[in-house]
Each structure stands twice: as structure tokens, then as C-alpha cells.
Amino acid sequence: MDNLDKLENQSIFILREAFAKFENLAMLWSIGKDSSVLLWLARKAFLGHVPFPVVHIDTSYKIPEMIEFRDRMAREWNLNLVVGQNRGALEKGETFPLGRKTRVECCTLLKKDALQATLEAKGYTGVFVGIRRDEEGTRAKERYFSPRDKNFEWDFKDQPPEFWDQFTTDFEKGTHIRIHPLLHWTELNIWEYIHREKIPVVDLYFSREGRRYRSLGCAPCTGSIESAASSVPEIIEELRATRVSERSTRAQDAESEGAFEQLRAQGYM
Amino acid sequence: MPELLQTEAPLRIVIVGHVDHGKSTFVGRLLNDTHSLPEGKVEAIAASCKRRGVDFEWAFLMDALQSERDQNITIDTSQIWFRTPRRPYVIIDAPGHKEFLKNMVTGAASADAALLLIAANEGVQEQSRRHGTLLSLLGIRQVAVLVNKMDLVGFDQKVFDSIEKEYRAFLERLKVRPLAFIPMSARQGSNVAAPSPELAWHRGGTVVEALDGFQAPAAPTELALRFPVQDVYRFDHRRILAGRVESGSLKVGDTLVFHPGGKSSRVASIERWAAPPAQEARAGESVGITLAEQIFVERGHVAAHAGDPMISSHQVHARLFWLGKKPLEPGRRYKLKLATQEAEVELKEIRGVLDSSTLETLPGRPAKVERNEVAELVFSSRRTLVMDNYDLHEATGRFVLVDGGQACGGGIVFGEAYLDEEKAGSTPTEIYFSESAVTEAERRALKGHKGCVVWFTGLSGSGKSTIAKALERELIQRGVHATLLDGDNLRFGLNRDLGFSAQDRRENIRRTAEVARLFADSGAVVLTALISPFREDRAAARQVAMDGGREFLEVFVDTPLETCEKRDPKQLYAKARRGEITEFTGISSPYEPPERPDLALRAESQTLQDCVTAVMDLVLARIRTKG
Numbered sequence: 013m014d015n016l017d018k019l020e021n022q023s024i025f026i027l028r029e030a031f032a033k034f035e036n037l038a039m040l041w042s043i044g045k046d047s048s049v050l051l052w053l054a055r056k057a058f059l060g061h062v063p064f065p066v067v068h069i070d071t072s073y074k075i076p077e078m079i080e081f082r083d084r085m086a087r088e089w090n091l092n093l094v095v096g097q098n099r100g101a102l103e104k105g106e107t108f109p110l111g112r113k114t115r116v117e118c119c120t121l122l123k124k125d126a127l128q129a130t131l132e133a134k135g136y137t138g139v140f141v142g143i144r145r146d147e148e149g150t151r152a153k154e155r156y157f158s159p160r161d162k163n164f165e166w167d168f169k170d171q172p173p174e175f176w177d178q179f180t181t182d183f184e185k186g187t188h189i190r191i192h193p194l195l196h197w198t199e200l201n202i203w204e205y206i207h208r209e210k211i212p213v214v215d216l217y218f219s220r221e222g223r224r225y226r227s228l229g230c231a232p233c234t235g236s237i238e239s240a241a242s243s244v245p246e247i248i249e250e251l252r253a254t255r256v257s258e259r260s261t262r263a264q265d266a267e268s269e270g271a272f273e274q275l276r277a278q279g280y281m
Numbered sequence: 282m283p284e285l286l287q288t289e290a291p292l293r294i295v296i297v298g299h300v301d302h303g304k305s306t307f308v309g310r311l312l313n314d315t316h317s318l319p320e321g322k323v324e325a326i327a328a329s330c331k332r333r334g335v336d337f338e339w340a341f342l343m344d345a346l347q348s349e350r351d352q353n354i355t356i357d358t359s360q361i362w363f364r365t366p367r368r369p370y371v372i373i374d375a376p377g378h379k380e381f382l383k384n385m386v387t388g389a390a391s392a393d394a395a396l397l398l399i400a401a402n403e404g405v406q407e408q409s410r411r412h413g414t415l416l417s418l419l420g421i422r423q424v425a426v427l428v429n430k431m432d433l434v435g436f437d438q439k440v441f442d443s444i445e446k447e448y449r450a451f452l453e454r455l456k457v458r459p460l461a462f463i464p465m466s467a468r469q470g471s472n473v474a475a476p477s478p479e480l481a482w483h484r485g486g487t488v489v490e491a492l493d494g495f496q497a498p499a500a501p502t503e504l505a506l507r508f509p510v511q512d513v514y515r516f517d518h519r520r521i522l523a524g525r526v527e528s529g530s531l532k533v534g535d536t537l538v539f540h541p542g543g544k545s546s547r548v549a550s551i552e553r554w555a556a557p558p559a560q561e562a563r564a565g566e567s568v569g570i571t572l573a574e575q576i577f578v579e580r581g582h583v584a585a586h587a588g589d590p591m592i593s594s595h596q597v598h599a600r601l602f603w604l605g606k607k608p609l610e611p612g613r614r615y616k617l618k619l620a621t622q623e624a625e626v627e628l629k630e631i632r633g634v635l636d637s638s639t640l641e642t643l644p645g646r647p648a649k650v651e652r653n654e655v656a657e658l659v660f661s662s663r664r665t666l667v668m669d670n671y672d673l674h675e676a677t678g679r680f681v682l683v684d685g686g687q688a689c690g691g692g693i694v695f696g697e698a699y700l701d702e703e704k705a706g707s708t709p710t711e712i713y714f715s716e717s718a719v720t721e722a723e724r725r726a727l728k729g730h731k732g733c734v735v736w737f738t739g740l741s742g743s744g745k746s747t748i749a750k751a752l753e754r755e756l757i758q759r760g761v762h763a764t765l766l767d768g769d770n771l772r773f774g775l776n777r778d779l780g781f782s783a784q785d786r787r788e789n790i791r792r793t794a795e796v797a798r799l800f801a802d803s804g805a806v807v808l809t810a811l812i813s814p815f816r817e818d819r820a821a822a823r824q825v826a827m828d829g830g831r832e833f834l835e836v837f838v839d840t841p842l843e844t845c846e847k848r849d850p851k852q853l854y855a856k857a858r859r860g861e862i863t864e865f866t867g868i869s870s871p872y873e874p875p876e877r878p879d880l881a882l883r884a885e886s887q888t889l890q891d892c893v894t895a896v897m898d899l900v901l902a903r904i905r906t907k908g
Contacts, residue, residue: 013500013565015290024567025511025525032512032580032621052555057523059516059554059569146362155387172687173383173604175390175419176679178618182686198362200288209555252288 016205019197020053025177026156026193027057027140033181034138034189037064038094040127040281043078044228045213047142049202050194051089052211054140065092067130067139071122072102073230081214096130098122108232115233115264116271122230124280128164131188140191141281146198148259150273158190159183164279199258200251207244218242227258235261291362291369292497295389297416298398299408303429307398307467308361308372309339314474315489317363339467365474367493382415382653383604386691389416394423394495396488401440401464402433405448407638413448414637414655417455418602418693420675424452425461425491432466436479454640461491500565504528507591507669507677508537508584509620514569521552521569522578527620527676529586530563531570537584539576540667541593547573581622583667583677591667591677597626597660598695601682602637603650605689609658609682610649615689617660619680624666626682630659658692668694724804728762730904732801734794734826735896738813738875739838740867741853742845744884744892745810748838751893752900753808761806761904766793768811781864787818794822801831806904814872832903836896837878842867844885 013021030037039054039062041047054062068082086093101121105111108118131139145152153168157179160166172180183189194202206213216225223236224247237256241247259265265272272280296304312318326341361372373388389395395416399409416424426448434440441464452459463472464483471477474489485491506529514521531537531548538545551559552569562568572578585591597617603609609628617626634647634656643654650656671678671693682690725731735752737745749765756763768789772779775792779785790813797807813819819835826833845867846854857865864870875881880899882892 013563015287018290018565021525021565021567028511028523028567056554056556057567058514059521059552061516152361171384171387173387174688175386175691176681177676178681178688180687182616182683184686198288204287 016201016208019201020056020205022196023050023053023193024057026179026191027054029177029179029181030138030140030157030191030193031058031063033179036134036136037138037140038067038131038134038136039064039140040142041066041068041082041093042142042228042281043068043074043082043214044142045202045206045217046144046194046197048085048211048213049197049205050140050142051085051091052209053193055089062089062091065094065134067094067096067127067134067136069096069123069126069130071126071230072097073107073122073232075216075225075228075231075234077214077216078228081212085212094130094134096126098126098129101125116275118233119264119275119280120278124164124275124278127281128279137183137188138191139188140193142194143192143281144194144197144199144202146258148265148272150276151195154192154195155180156192156195157181158192160188160190160279162186166277166279168277200248203244203248203251207248217247219246225261227261229262229264233263235263237261289369290497291364291371292492292495293371293373293391293393294396294492294495295373295392295394295416295421296396296398297385297389297412298429299400299403299406299412302398302400302403302406302409303467304398305340306338307427307429307473309341310467310470310473311372311488312361312363313339314470315363315365365489365493368497370492382411385412386415386419386602386604389421390419390691392421393498394425394492395421396492397424397426397459398429399426399444399448400430400433401428401437401444402430404444405451409448410451410638410640411653413452413457414455414635414640415602417452417457418600418655418691420671420679420693422457423495424457424459425463425488425495426452426459427488428462428464429467431464431471431480432469436464436466436471438464438482441483451640460494461485463488463491500563501528501675502530502564504564504674505589506531506537506584506586507620507674508570509622509677510539510578510580510582510584511621512580513578519571520575521571522584523567523569524584524621525567526562526564528564528674530561531584531586532561536587537572538587538589539578539582539584540591541665542582544576544578545587546576549573581620583620583622591669592694593665593667595662595665596629597662597666597668597680597692598658599660599680599692600655600657600695601650601690601692602655603652603682603690605652605684605687607684608649608651609656609684609690613684615660616683617662617666617680618683619666619668620677622666624662624664626660626662628658629661632657632659657695670694728804730761730804730806731832732804733806733832733834733900733904734797734801734822735806735808735834735836735900736797736813736819736822737808737810737836737838738819738878739840740842740845740872741812741865742848742850743838743840744882744889745812745838747889748882748884748892748896749808749810751889752896755893755897756806756900759901761901762804763806763808764800766797766800766807766809768793768809768813771811781870783815783864783870786813786815787821790818790822791825794825797822798826798829798831801826802829806900812866812872814866814870816873816875819875834879834899834903835875836899837875837881838884838892839874839881840884 098121106113106121108115143151155174219239219242224239225236241250298304327337330337363370428441428444445462464480465472472480472487507527508524510522511524533548535548536545549571551562611628614625617624634643634654637655669677678694680692681688737749739745753763753765776789779789797809800807823833856862857868866872
């Protein structure tokens with residue numbers, strides 16, 4: 013059994029544990045490479061099916077190719093797609109940079125608040141999220157099964173222990189548990205797996221005119237990197253050589269020291 | 282993809298030790314000396330230190346969170362990747378502070394090997410010992426001990442030797458044999474990746490050499506099969522058992538035995554999606570299987586091969602570490618999770634409590650297990666659990682105890698205890714009944730009477746159901762909570778799998794008696810109307826009620842066979858006479874009348890009202906509450 017097999021088997025195990033324990037489950041799909049791999053793993057776990065809704069939090073600032081890709085895959089993979097959006101904030105124009113909100117405030121309104129409202133409206137008690145420990149410091153602190161309280165908050169200082177593949181599956185009414193089946197994967201593992209399994213990803217990841225996206229988010233806050241990698245194997249080669257962190261192009265993280273930590277403690281993905 | 286070799290799986294390392302013995306500094310140094318840091322990381326931290334007006338510390342590398350820098354303690358498990366020329370590693374930083382032991386356990390439980398740090402200037406401390414104990418319980422077999430801060434003791438070999446001697450002796454008691462003991466200084470980078478002249482007296486190599494000497498973990502494919510069922514899917518009109526092969530392997534065509542229960546079936550297919558077809562699934566693989574013979578299987582069952590028994594018991598003998606805020610104590614209920622099984626358990630016996638830092642057994646007979654203690658215990662479960670001796674099968678030999686929704690303890694199963702019971706010739710079948718939190722007196726106060734069982738017996742057509750129904754109505758009208766369990770009705774649900782052989786009749790009665798007793802426990806007056814032809818079975822039903830402290834009134838509806846046959850309301854006697862029904866009581870199967878019933882009714886000569894009144898008088902006298 014090689015490394016990708018091990019990663020895959022562990023993720024399938026986690027997906028199935030969650031499916032066995034939660035009645036009202038959903039999977040967050042950001043259209044990015046990680047959550048697309050997560051969807052693929054769900055189909056592995058449930059033998060070709062995705063037996064729960066797939067939720068996309070649409071800030072309306074996503075790069076247009078992402079939305080096209082989303083709608084195409086939803087049709088091809090027969091997904092039950094739920095789109096969540098903070099229409100109130102968008103109508104009032106409370107966004108960055110036009111609405112004089114900071115990047116972090118904009119993320120809070122359009123992503124975190126929209127997510128919270130969607131989860132509450134649908135009553136999901138378990139939510140799959142495709143985050144990985146190697147992305148950045150606060151995600152490294154995560155558990156596979158991570159409880160969120162009534163205010164959506166994550167108390168990373170007082171998390172239940174998690175060991176021997178026994179997970180926190182009890183929760184109080186009004187709270188939910190985030191489930192992170194990709195927690196043990198790295199960015200490189202993700203691309204190697206995409207290559208092996210031939211998983212479709214948005215074209216934005218591939219170099220056009222010398223630039224490509226390494227991490228995808230909203231158009232105003234996500235930058236591209238200089239890169240000639242125009243295929244999955246070329247991306248893998250590039251990542252093996254790089255010593256620059258993956259989220260370096262995500263401007264909201266850099267707005268202040270601890271900005272991303274704050275966002276996550278409040279309930280960001 | 283030959284041109285693109287896969288990234289190798291990293292070896293997972295946990296670093297533990299007493300608070301302030303230099304774990305974070307060591308990790309920072311290790312990352313730097315193995316050239317594993319992202320570009321600009323050291324510079325960024327140096328700049329941050331300058332802004333704060335503090336000296337640069339290697340430890341800041343690990344302190345990814347703002348609050349950690351404020352508190353100066355690493356508070357949770359983080360993971361950091363690095364590599365040596367030999368292979369990649371991931372470090373699970375485990376906090377040393379006592380408050381955060383649950384995080385240490387979270388990190389350490391998933392490690393392949395451990396580095397245990399001891400500061401040379403402080404020597405072996407409480408947490409050094411506690412962590413050693415936990416590592417052994419968590420099943421971490423590969424350990425190297427690093428004696429850090431040698432610079433603070435002038436690189437003195439005597440200091441190192443004395444720490445090594447003391448700590449080796451401690452670990453020996455846990456049967457943990459470290460692969461290396463290394464004197465080093467994280468701050469100065471001595472013996473981390475490169476040897477140092479001050480430590481030339483030590484011939485045991487550097488930390489990196491020790492790391493490269495650890496073995497990568499291998500899935501236990503050579504052991505006997507254990508396949509815990511995670512779920513049963515009904516996709517595409519097929520019934521698929523989902524699960525991970527924890528040890529051994531299974532092949533299409535193999536006969537699997539599902540524990541508990543021992544039902545067996547053959548593997549018809551191995552199911553995976555977007556993967557090449559497979560005839561075999563090996564340890565570590567998450568698969569689905571379909572069965573050739575459809576048997577009842579659900580989450581929690583564990584499949585093994587025939588002739589390879591598992592421990593199947595209501596009792597769990599275990600050694601356990603406890604992390605709960607509240608002590609672990611008898612009389613409270615906990616949820617036990619073992620493989621995919623979940624059961625409510627109670628602590629039945631504390632055989633001994635160890636202080637995990639001294640390994641001393643606490644004196645006397647402790648009444649509870651406090652946080653951070655290790656204990657030898659016996660739990661009892663309401664349902665049968667299947668498990669293995671931890672030494673033989675890890676995945677089915679260990680469990681997590683949940684209290685208030687959170688994992689609070691981890692235990693490993695002591696198989697020897699079961700072997701002893703087997704040798705003694707007794708199968709472990711003790712069932713423990715949990716005490717209800719509501720008292721008998723409270724229930725009586727609520728209803729105004731006690732619960733009891735009124736057991737009607739008599740031939741088919743004797744009038745049992747008619748009398749019982751009328752009695753039920755009368756009792757309800759008097760405010761008595763009465764409920765009727767009619768034998769015919771029970772055969773539609775609870776007992777629908779049973780026929781009329783002597784064996785099935787016995788089971789029919791046993792189940793009915795158990796249900797009656799449960800209703801009676803809740804304060805109801807339970808009326809049962811079953812033929813119940815055999816004395817022995819009725820005696821057993823009485824025993825069930827008596828064991829629960831419930832009154833059991835046997836009411837014999839004594840109607841002669843001729844009368845019953847003449848009435849024949851369901852035309853059953855006619856069918857029995859024609860041979861269409863076999864084993865029919867009174868015709869082709871005997872009825873044993875009670876020798877000393879609590880009440881006998883001559884339904885032939887008494888009116889229905891007389892019969893009902895007679896039983897009513899008896900019942901009311903027995904259920905009246907005093908005071």
C-alpha cells in the first residue's frame with residue numbers, strides 16, 4: 013500500500029464514520045482542488061454516490077470560471093447542490109474594497125456569516141470541510157471531528173482529545189461538528205492524487221501567460237503566482253521545489269497578525 | 282506514473298517531555314538544521330521578535346498562534362514537516378503542560394515513534410515519567426530519549442549518565458526499551474543534526490541518526506482477520522457492508538463469522554469505486570463487501586475467519602488512563618467505543634490505581650480514578666461486546682471511554698483475565714443491571730400503586746384474553762395503570778420469529794416475561810395472556826419477575842378441554858384435529874395445569890364479571906402502597 017492509498021483509506025474511513033453517526037450531513041465545496049478531492053473521496057466511500065447535499069458559499073466575488081466549473085460538475089456528478097449567500101450584506105454593499113470593509117470583515121460577512129445562516133437554515137449537524145493541517149498554523153491545530161458551539165465558535169484551547177480513530181460524535185442541540193477528512197493530506201499529496209485519479213479541477217490552477225492560481229478564493233483577495241506549470245505533473249514538479257507557503261497569495265491572512273486565527277475561531281472554514 | 286514517483290509517507294514523530302525542558306526550541310533547531318524551513322520564516326520571526334523587543338528564540342517557530350506567544354506554552358497539537366536525507370517526517374508537537382495532557386494524548390496516539398526530552402539541569406520530572414507511562418499505554422513502541430540543555434551542565438557526562446540510569450529503570454518497568462539515549466543541546470545545535478566536540482564522549486550518534494533508525498509502520502496484514510463493520514449501505518439495490526480491514530485479509534469466497542452472534546456467510550464480492558476489481562482486501566483498506574448468504578449484520582459487528590474466536594463478553598477487563606475533568610467512578614454511566622461498537626457501561630470494579638508519574642499503586646481500595654491516573658478496572662456492559670487481547674490485536678483490543686460527549690479515557694483490553702475465567706470453566710456471562718436514577722418510591726408516588734405481573738395461563742379458548750381485557754378496562758377505570766400483553770399479539774411483533782415447538786414456546790415465554798417485568802419495573806400492572814402450557818416455563822417467568830423484586834400472580838383459567846373445543850373461537854381445534862396444525866396444546870401437545878396457582882377461575886361456571894372481580898380483588902390487595 014503506497015502513501016496515497018494510505019491517505020485515501022483513512023479519509024474514506026472518516027467519511028464513513030461521519031455518515032454512520034450524523035443524520036443531517038452536508039459537504040462544503042469551495043470549488044477548489046481540496047474540496048474537489050474531498051468530493052471524489054466521498055464517491056469512493058459511498059461507491060459512486062454522494063449521499064448528502066454539497067454546499068457552496070457563494071460570495072458573488074468568485075472568479076467566474078469557478079462558478080461554471082461548479083455547475084458543470086454538479087450536473088455530471090449528480091450532486092445535490094445547495095448555494096448559500098449573504099444577500100443582505102451584498103445588497104447593502106458591505107464588502108471589500110468598495111464598501112469600505114476590511115478584507116477580514118468582508119470574509120466574516122460573505123463567508124462565515126453566510127455559512128452560519130445556511131447551516132442553521134438547513135439544520136446540518138455534521139459538515140465536511142476540506143481543510144488540511146499543512147495549510148497554516150491554526151488548521152494544524154484541528155481535529156478530524158471538531159465541535160462548534162452555538163455561536164459557531166471554535167475553542168481551540170479546549171478541544172476534546174481524539175485518538176485511536178474514535179471521534180467526537182456527540183453534540184448538543186443547536187451546535188454542529190466540522191468533519192475534516194483531508195486533515196492529514198498535504199498540498200503535494202492533493203496534486204499527486206488528482207494526477208493518479210484524473211480528478212477534474214478548475215483551469216485557473218494551470219499557467220496562462222506565465223501565471224497561475226495556487227489557491228483559489230475571491231477575485232479581489234486572491235493573487236496568482238508566477239508559474240509555467242500548465243499540467244498536473246508540472247504543478248507537482250513545481251511544488252516539490254518551492255519553499256513558499258500555499259496561502260501566501262490570500263490577502264486576508266496578511267491583513268494583520270493573527271487575522272486568520274481570529275476568522276477561524278469565529279467559525280470560518 | 283513512472284515519471285512522477287509519489288511522495289513518501291512521513292514517519293510521524295511525537296515530541297514529549299516536561300514543560301520547559303526545551304521541546305519547542307529543539308523543534309525549531311531541528312527544522313533549521315535539516316534545512317526544512319519555508320523561505321523567509323526565520324527572518325519573519327526575527328522581525329516579529331524585534332517589534333516585540335524580545336530576543337530571538339527558536340521556540341517561536343512552533344508557536345504558530347498568537348495566544349501561544351502570550352502564554353509561553355504550546356497549547357495544542359501542531360504538525361510540522363521536515364526531512365532528512367533518508368525520509369520525510371512529520372512532527373506532532375505535544376504540549377508538556379499538565380493541563381494539556383489530552384492534547385498530548387491526541388498527538389502521541391497517532392505517532393509512529395516518540396522523542397522524549399529531559400532537561401539535563403532539571404533531570405527526570407513528574408511529566409517526564411507521566412509521558413513515558415502514557416506512551417506505553419498508547420502503544421508507542423519506538424522511543425528515543427534526548428537529554429537536552431547539556432550546555433547548562435557543562436556537557437558533563439556524569440549528569441547524563443545518572444539521568445540515563447534513572448530513566449531507563451523507570452521505562453523498564455513499563456516494558457519500554459528506548460532505542461537511543463542522546464545528550465544534546467537544542468539551543469546550541471549540539472548532537473541535533475551534527476555531532477558536537479563537547480559531546481565527543483558520547484558514542485550514540487545524533488538525534489537525526491536516531492530518527493533515521495526508527496522503523497516505518499506496517500499494516501498488520503500477517504495477523505488474523507478483523508473486519509469491523511462500519512455501516513450497511515443499500516446502494517443500487519445491493520446490500521454492502523462497509524468497513525476497514527484492521528488486520529489480516531479477506532478474499533472473495535472466504536467464509537466470515539460475524540461477532541457477536543457467530544452468524545456466518547461467504548464473501549460474494551469486494552466493492553470499491555473507481556478502482557481496479559479486487560479479489561482480496563488487506564489490512565488498512567477501507568472497502569465494501571457483499572455476502573452470498575444474506576444474514577443480519579449491522580454496525581458494530583466484527584468479522585473474523587471461522588475457527589478464530591474473539592472475546593465475547595458483558596465485561597471488559599482493562600488498563601485505562603483517565604483524562605476526564607470529573608473522576609471516573611462506579612455508579613455513573615459511560616459510553617464505551619471499541620472499534621465500531623458503542624455500549625453503555627458502568628465501572629464495576631477498581632482493581633488498582635497507579636500514579637502515572639511514580640507507577641506506585643495507591644494504597645487501600647480507591648473509590649474512584651482521578652484525572653491523569655492509570656487504573657486496572659472491570660467495566661460491565663448491558664450488551665455483549667466483542668474484543669481481543671490488546672497484545673494480539675490493537676484495533677479491537679483498545680477502547681475509548683466517553684463522558685459528557687467527550688473522550689475522557691483510553692483503555693487496553695487485558696485478555697488474560699478472560700483466559701482465567703475460561704480455565705475456571707465459567708463463561709463470562711454476567712449481566713449487570715444499571716440502577717435507575719428514579720427510585721421505586723418516586724414511581725409509586727406517581728402512580729399511587731406498585732407494579733406487578735398477573736400471568737394468565739390456560740388452554741386456547743379458555744377465556745384468558747377475554748378476562749384479561751375486561752380486567753384491564755376495570756383497572757384503568759380505577760386509576761390503576763394496567764397494560765395487557767396478549768400472546769397472539771406479541772407473535773406479530775416481538776415474537777414473530779418463533780413457532781410452537783417446545784423450544785420456541787419457552788423463548789416466547791422468556792421474552793414475554795422480560796418485557797412484563799420491564800413494564801412492571803416502570804410501575805405498571807402487567808396482564809399477560811399466553812397459553813404457557815409448561816410448568817417449568819411459568820416458573821421461569823415467575824423467577825424473572827421475582828429477580829426484579831416484582832410480585833408475580835399466576836391466574837389459572839381452568840376451563841375443560843371439551844368446553845374450549847366446543848367454543849373454538851378461532852377454529853384452531855378443528856384444524857388441529859384435522860392435523861393441519863401440529864403441536865397444538867391439548868390435542869397434540871400437553872398442558873400442565875398449575876399445582877398451586879395464586880388464583881384459579883372456573884370460567885365455565887362463573888360469569889365474566891365474577892372472574893374479573895376475583896382477580897381484581899387479588900391484584901388490588903397486592904399493589905396497594907403503604908404510607
